[in-house]
Amino acid sequence: MFKENLRVALRAIAANKLRSVLTMLGIIIGVSAVISLVALGNGVDQFINGQFAKQGSNLVFIIPVRVEQGKGANRAGFAAGPNSRQGQSLSLTLNDVEALKNKSRVPDLAYVAPLAQGGARAFNGDTKYLGSLRATSPDYRHFNNWGTTYGDWFDEAAYNSKQRVALIGSYAYTKLFPDGGDPVGLEIRLNDIAFRVIGVLKERSGGTQGSEDDSIIIPLTTFRERMQPLKNAKGQTVAGFVLAQAADQDKVDAMVQQVTDVLRQEHGIQFAGEDDFSVGSQRDLQNTVGAVTGALTIFLAAIAGISLFVGGIGIMNIMLVSVTERTREIGLRKAIGARRSIILMQFVAESIFLSLLGGTIGIALGWGMAQLVVIFSNGSFQALVTPGSVALAFGFSAFVGLVFGVYPAWRASQLNPIEALRYE
Amino acid sequence: MFGNLLKSKKPQAIETNGLSDDDMEPHVNGNGVSNGLASNASRFTMNNGVSELIRKPVIETKGITKTYKMGDEVLNALSGVDITIYQGDLVAIMGPSGSGKSTLMNIVGCLDKPTSGTYKLDGVDVEKMNDDQLAGIRNQKIGFVFQSFNLLRRTPSIENVAQPLIYANVGGRERSKRSREALEMVGLGKRLHHHANELSGGQQQRVAIARALVTDPAIILADEPTGNLDSKTGAEIMCLFQTLNAQRGMTIIFVTHDPRIASHCKRVIRIADGRIIGDDATVDFLDACRGDTFRE
Ligand SMILES: Nc1ncnc2c1ncn2[C@@H]1O[C@H](COP(=O)(O)OP(=O)(O)OP(=O)(O)O)[C@@H](O)[C@H]1O
């Protein structure tokens, strides 16, 4: 009987090829959109996780946090000077960075460095370049061993004496020095202040605008002295935020605890007091990204649901038309002995088959679209069509065919054979 | 029974004479008329007259009524019909339009239920059966032939014929064997794989007759089977019915408006206003296969 149903369904679909394709269009579009987007989403996920893996997941960010008035007010203090940005939290200082360097207080820490960021308006003579400015300490080089192609990083001495020296990222270098050559010792102007180039950094994250390679790096001490002077109430130089790297992957949680304890001590926060900083590990960030992609997946699922619903209504519509058109056929089948359940099954099978066919075409189309994106991105992007998403698409199309086919099939099964045979 | 004939006998085309066309099997011969139908005719005459008591009734209706309510009006399509049809009968039902012929055929065919009265088909009480049981009865005991053929288009004739067997859960190989035999019997042994829409009207009606035969039913019901055919083709179909009746003992009931068609039957039931007004045995019914009646 199954084979018979399939044969009848095939014949009905083949008899109305164009109509069948139009009917399946809703399912085809829905399934192909979902397959391709999920594949690309998986690709992005993998890409991001790959990036995280490159950086190492033992990295920790310490970010200053504003504490509400009255809850721990003025303990860290807020910027008050004319150069300060209104409301910026000043809780993390260079004194904190020094405290974290103490091996006996934070034994699981490998490196720590302050980091402040801003915009860089750079001139090499008349050659202008707009990039990002990073102000940090010499220890920043240890994070992922950021080496140089020309010159070298500034040392502790240069840092402590607030020298006006700059390291240039690989992208910034190509823009500022389009002719190439060793720029060490040359003078550039950064935000109207003269700096001496002491090195060019190796390419690190793709070498494009927006990556770390577009930045110019200067000593944080110089930045706070000349560009953005920020001191807290105690007169300590504000760090911005602080990067720390654990000695080992397994030590990250221990280090986070140690860092928190030391900073609370340094800031004089009482037992019940609220932290004026936040320690976030790479893993937390990864989880956040995971949450975002999770939300996107739900969003996709909603789109898929809607398009499959619309596709299902299309199928129901055409099945109702088909039942009406084939009223005589139904009457004949009943006259020669088809029970109601057989008529019901025949039309449900036809609807499921139609929907599954649409789903299969959709899967192929979606896979093709995802591959097209991969080809156009020159392979820097991967698309992962997983067996799971294919199975899900297949299952959902069958389900849609079933749900939306039942009503028309039921109508067919309820037809009175005499009236059906008389139907013109 | 016919089924035993189907299974045991080597299938052969019905001997239809004077009407042979390119569909006919090569072994059709021209002797059918004299020693076939002529002798059959006299045998039937004897049967009708003498041995009614020992013949098995296939259809027995008592006091069948059918009323349709249309708003306030009540329409009596049938008002008390008693008929008994015996195995081997070849019956024409005649009557003016709207007299209730189709209504009676639908009830006899288990497509419809009577408002009141009893109906025994092949020894089974059917008036109290539910829809699915009736579907089973229609499948096993009744073969329908319709005025408008009602074949599945774009479907080979052999599959059209096989449809009732699918619903009877007959296996694939057995199904095609029996379908082929039925098609050979109606002289379409060479049209097995033609689609219904590639056949002439007469050929289509033969496919429909093969479909009605294939389940080896107790009766064949045909509501104006020649209504859509010209008189020559109609005679061919009548010849086929006569031959099936004579050679295979099929019980056949059909509705017709055409007195010439009715003259090919052994028995004519006349109906008017939902009542039987006449039931006559035809003593010398005409042989449709000879084509005399239509040679005008
Ligand atoms: N479903 C129905 N609802 C109401 N009345 C009906 C229905 N079917 C048949 N009738 C009526 O019952 C009567 C008998 O109809 P039926 O079809 O049996 O006539 P018939 O003898 O076959 O006529 P014809 O020779 O024109 O086919 C008619 O008056 C018809 O209008």
Ligand SMILES: [Mg+2]
């Ligand atoms: Mg009628």
